[in-house]
Amino acid sequence: METLLQQVVSGLASGGIYASMALALVMIYQATDVVNFAQGEMAMFSTYLAWSCLHAGLPYWVTFVATVGIAFVGGLLIERVLIRPVEQAPILAIVIVCIGLLAILNSLAGWIYSYVIKPFPSPFPQQPVHLGGVVLAPHNLGAIGVTLVLLALLYIFFRYTTLGLTMRAAAQNPVSSRLVGIRVGWMLALGWGLAALVGAVAGMMVAPVVFLEPNMMSGILIYAFAAATLGGFTSPGGAVLGGFLVGIIENLVGTYVPFIGPGLKLTVALVLIIVVLLVKPSGLLGSATVRRV
Amino acid sequence: MTALLEIEHLDAYYGWIQSLHSVSLAVETGGITLILGANGAGKTTTLRAISGMIKTSGVIRFAGQRIDGKATEDIVRLGIAHAPEGRGTFVHLTVEDNLRLGAYAQKRKAQLTTDYDRVYEYFPVLAERRTQLAGTLSGGEQQMLAIARALMLRPRLLLLDEPSLGLAPTLVRWLFQMVRTINQEEGVSVLLVEQNAALALRLADQAYLLETGRVVMAGASEVFQQDETIRRSYLGY
Numbered sequence: 457m458e459t460l461l462q463q464v465v466s467g468l469a470s471g472g473i474y475a476s477m478a479l480a481l482v483m484i485y486q487a488t489d490v491v492n493f494a495q496g497e498m499a500m501f502s503t504y505l506a507w508s509c510l511h512a513g514l515p516y517w518v519t520f521v522a523t524v525g526i527a528f529v530g531g532l533l534i535e536r537v538l539i540r541p542v543e544q545a546p547i548l549a550i551v552i553v554c555i556g557l558l559a560i561l562n563s564l565a566g567w568i569y570s571y572v573i574k575p576f577p578s579p580f581p582q583q584p585v586h587l588g589g590v591v592l593a594p595h596n597l598g599a600i601g602v603t604l605v606l607l608a609l610l611y612i613f614f615r616y617t618t619l620g621l622t623m624r625a626a627a628q629n630p631v632s633s634r635l636v637g638i639r640v641g642w643m644l645a646l647g648w649g650l651a652a653l654v655g656a657v658a659g660m661m662v663a664p665v666v667f668l669e670p671n672m673m674s675g676i677l678i679y680a681f682a683a684a685t686l687g688g689f690t691s692p693g694g695a696v697l698g699g700f701l702v703g704i705i706e707n708l709v710g711t712y713v714p715f716i717g718p719g720l721k722l723t724v725a726l727v728l729i730i731v732v733l734l735v736k737p738s739g740l741l742g743s744a745t746v747r748r749v
Numbered sequence: 750m751t752a753l754l755e756i757e758h759l760d761a762y763y764g765w766i767q768s769l770h771s772v773s774l775a776v777e778t779g780g781i782t783l784i785l786g787a788n789g790a791g792k793t794t795t796l797r798a799i800s801g802m803i804k805t806s807g808v809i810r811f812a813g814q815r816i817d818g819k820a821t822e823d824i825v826r827l828g829i830a831h832a833p834e835g836r837g838t839f840v841h842l843t844v845e846d847n848l849r850l851g852a853y854a855q856k857r858k859a860q861l862t863t864d865y866d867r868v869y870e871y872f873p874v875l876a877e878r879r880t881q882l883a884g885t886l887s888g889g890e891q892q893m894l895a896i897a898r899a900l901m902l903r904p905r906l907l908l909l910d911e912p913s914l915g916l917a918p919t920l921v922r923w924l925f926q927m928v929r930t931i932n933q934e935e936g937v938s939v940l941l942v943e944q945n946a947a948l949a950l951r952l953a954d955q956a957y958l959l960e961t962g963r964v965v966m967a968g969a970s971e972v973f974q975q976d977e978t979i980r981r982s983y984l985g986y
Contacts, residue, residue, distance in 0.1 A: 618849070625839050625850050632837040635800065636898070637825035637854025 461590045463707040469596035470665075470679075471703020472603030476658035477673075477680035478687065478695035479607070480651040485689050487627040487647040488539075489547060493554045495680070496673030497561035498534070499655030502527040503663050503672075504569050506656075507576060516579045520660060524653050531652025535645040543641075565670040576663035599661040606657055607696055610650070614692075623647060675722055679706065682725035685732045688742020697740065702728065753778040753906055753938045754799070759807035759817075761794050761962075768794045769805070770962045776906065776955075781932055781939040783953035783970060785946050785983060790959040792942040793834050796908045799940070800824055800831045811906065825854045830899035834910040834942075836891045838898070840884030844875055847883050847894055851901030868897040871927060889920045896924075900931065906938050907931075913945045921945060925952045946983040950974050958983075 477495060484492045492498075502523055509519040538557060542549045580598035584591045614620035626633045626643035633640050659673065666672050679702055687698025702725065710721045732739060752775035761769040769791050776782045784792045798805045801821045809817040816824050825831075830851075839847050848868065852861055869876035872893040878886060883894055892912050899907055909928065913921040925948055932939050943949035950956060950970045958966040958979070966979070973979050 618853075621842070621846055621849065622853065625842065625846075628841050629837065629839050631802070632833065632839060633850075634802070634821040635825065635831045635833060635837065636850045636902070637822050638850070639822050 458589050459711065460708075462592070463711050464704055465590070465592055466596055467704035467707035468700060469593075469599050469703070470662075470706065471683075471700035472600050473658045473662045473676060473699075474679045474683045474702050475696040475699025476603055476606065476654050476661075477676060478683035478699045479610070479692055480654040480658070481680055481684050482689055482692050482695040483647055483651045483654070485684075486692070487623075487644050488543075488550070490539075490550045490554065491689075492648075492651065493551065493677075494557035494561060495651065495655055496677035497558045497565075498527070498531065498652050499659035500670060500673045501561045501565055502530070502652070502656035503576065503659035503668060504565050506660050507569070507574060507663075507668055510577065516577065520579070523656050523660065527656035528649040528653040530649075532645045532649035534652070535648035539644075539648070540641065543644075562670050569668075569670070571670055574668040576660075576668045578664040595664055602657065602661055606654065610654070619646075678722060679703075679725045682728045682732075684739075685729050686739055688739025690743055691739065691741040694739055694741030751778055752776060753812060754940065755808075755810040756795070756799070757808040757810075759795070759798060759805055759809065761791075761798055761803055761805045763794075763803075768962050769798065771807070772959070772962070772964055774957050774964060774967065776938055776940050779932075779936060779938055780954040781929070781941060781952055783949050783956040784940070784942045784959060785944075785949070785956060785973070785979075786959035787944070789961075791962040792959055793910055794962075795959070796831065796833075796910050796940070796942055799908060800829065822854070825902065828902065828905035829908065830902040830904035830906070831908040832892075832895040832899045832910060832912065834914070836895040838883040838886075838891050838894050840882065842883060843880050844883055844886070844894060845879045847898050848875075848901050851898035855902055857903075864901055864903070868900050871900070871931060872897050888915050889917070889924070892916060892924065896928075896931075900935065900937075903935075904937055906940065909939060909941045911942055911944060913943060913948070921948060925949070928952060946979070947985075950984075 477499065480495050481492060484490060505526055506519050506523040509522055510516065534557065538553055539550060542553055578595040580594040583594065585594055585597065614624060622638050623643045623646060626638050626640045630640045662676060663672065683698035683702045684695045686701060687694030687696065705728065706721050706724050709716055709724050710718050716724065754776040756772060756774050759769050759772040760767065772795060784795060786792050794803065797803050799809060801819050801824045805817060807817065808815065811827055811829065816827065839850065848865060852864060874890055875893055875897055878890065883891065886894060896912065912924055916924065928939060929952055931937065941949060941953060950973050953970045956968065956970045956973045957964050
């Protein structure tokens with residue numbers, strides 16, 4: 457029982473990371489119909505920038521805020537400079553730009569910071585918390601907390617502010633948005649900025665667990681794909697739910713299915729993607745889109 | 750009366766196909782101007798050209814100022830509201846959010862609540878549906894929402910693209926009367942595109958007939974109603 461609870465809590469902690477990354481993917485997908493394959497590398501690069509700030513002696517939370525800000529501006533610039541010129545091109549062209557960005561950011565990080573793994577600090581205490589016989593790592597609890605706060609802030613932003621409403625409108629119906637005077641291009645750029653911001657938070661929360669290295673996000677991005685697929689690529693809420701579910705499933709399967717263990721955990725994500733696509737392609741909360749051709 | 754909108758020698762292309770051939774027309778200030786024509790005659794293209802949604806050559810002047818070549822978002826800010834073909838409502842957003850977006854380019858945000866009340870007065874059913882998603886509205890209600898959203902801009906010129914499309918005849922009659930009321934009470938000039946010639950001619954002051962991208966007839970709508978060819982081809986009696 458205690459193992460179960462422990463696995464669920466650590467599943468929730470990694471699930472929060474997957475949820476954030478899945479949400480970042482879904483935000484860009486909804487606005488532009490593009491799956492941003494570079495999402496993980498953008499998060500990784502932001503985390504390296506955070507490492508540089510910490511290395512330069514900045515306090516953790518100052519670094520946190522600075523990194524989030526830099527990531528936002530970086531995401532915005534990537535959209536303006538790299539995505540904008542191919543905006544009207546077929547989706548495949550944009551996907552290829554994203555994959556190119558992935559390769560560039562990955563090599564750039566390796567070139568600047570080397571491929572040697574680096575420890576990344578957690579802002580939360582080291583001392584384990586005992587809760588009714590269950591031992592919990594404070595970092596896990598903290599990461600869950602940070603993720604939930606971030607998700608709540610995003611929800612409030614999109615649900616209750618005019619800018620959030622405008623961004624949703626631009627994603628749903630660009631033509632009508634222009635007709636009410638919304639500068640759709642800038643809204644898409646803002647979407648990229650926000651997605652990069654969310655990714656940066658996820659990167660900083662996961663780095664203390666997986667350590668900092670240029671490929672740290674590649675596995676996590678696959679879990680995020682599984683999460684977004686499970687929850688539905690058309691539903692931000694679904695992506696978040698999918699993230700937490702994938703985290704829990706991954707941990708439970710890794711613990712209780714003997715032949716899988718920690719080594720084959722990533723396979724769980726891939727199996728999950730295939731099963732969802734076969735059984736319910738629109739995901740748990742997503743809506744099937746019908747297009748006239 | 751002077752012209753609020755003037756179009757001179759407008760050409761437009763879809764790919765290799767020329768869809769407008771030297772179209773010239775004017776919308777009188779305070780009036781209702783009608784563009785008649787069959788499917789594919791270039792009616793919607795003309796409205797899209799005014800809103801800067803397609804590339805054109807020729808001159809489009811609004812209140813004396815050149816607007817051809819300007820971005821759609823900037824044209825909206827000059828006070829041209831466009832209720833597009835197929836209504837173009839934000840189906841995943843509530844009625845009230847749709848209206849709020851309609852006022853997005855409007856500078857006087859303080860008047861937002863009175864603006865809601867104003868459009869709800871024209872279309873009371875929208876007030877009942879204000880928290881409903883636009884996609885759940887009936888076709889007629891969506892058309893009302895499209896017009897209401899356009900009014901939230903407090904426009905000087907209202908572009909209406911086939912508001913009667915897919916609506917029951919009694920509803921069309923009611924809607925056209927409402928367009929006349931709005932035109933008079935708001936002092937907004939209207940450029941209406943329609944296939945329903947009989948009703949639309951009764952509503953409009955001036956009319957233009959488009960055929961394969963060319964203006965083939967222009968004049969007061971009474972003249973249109975009495976014209977033999979128009980009667981036979983477009984009015985059907």
